[in-house]
Amino acid sequence: MSSEPENQPQPTPSGNDPDPVVIEPDPTPEEDPTPPPPPPPDDTMGLVVTVEPGTWYEVTSVCSTDTCPNLNTSTTEPMVYSNAGAIRMVCGVCGKFRPILEVVKLDPQPEMS
Numbered sequence: 001m002s003s004e005p006e007n008q009p010q011p012t013p014s015g016n017d018p019d020p021v022v023i024e025p026d027p028t029p030e031e032d033p034t035p036p037p038p039p040p041p042d043d044t045m046g047l048v049v050t051v052e053p054g055t056w057y058e059v060t061s062v063c064s065t066d067t068c069p070n071l072n073t074s075t076t077e078p079m080v081y082s083n084a085g086a087i088r089m090v091c092g093v094c095g096k097f098r099p100i101l102e103v104v105k106l107d108p109q110p111e112m113s
């Protein structure tokens with residue numbers, strides 16, 4: 001027989017703090033190594049022009065990078081090799097792909113040995 005008085009200490013209410021809201025930063029999405037380039041202006045052939053493989057072309061391109069000193073400056077490369085059949089031009093100043101304005105197959109093709 002026990003006659004303990006029921007005077008156990010009540011847990012002190014501590015203000016009923018709600019759980020703190022933990023704002024987790026968004027997980028960084030894995031960056032695509034080759035982000036899709038912005039659509040080129042209408043008067044260009046695009047950033048990649050499909051041509052005959054293994055052929056030399058004269059390629060005129062223009063830089064469309066807002067921050068580039070070469071913005072809207074078109075340049076003609078007299079000899080561009082198409083390799084597997086695609087031509088891409090990279091701006092030597094800003095390093096971005098340049099929309100291609102014109103591709104002209106060299107005729108005759110230069111002799112490369």
Ligand SMILES: [Zn+2]
Binds near residue numbers: 064093
């Ligand atoms: Zn540029």
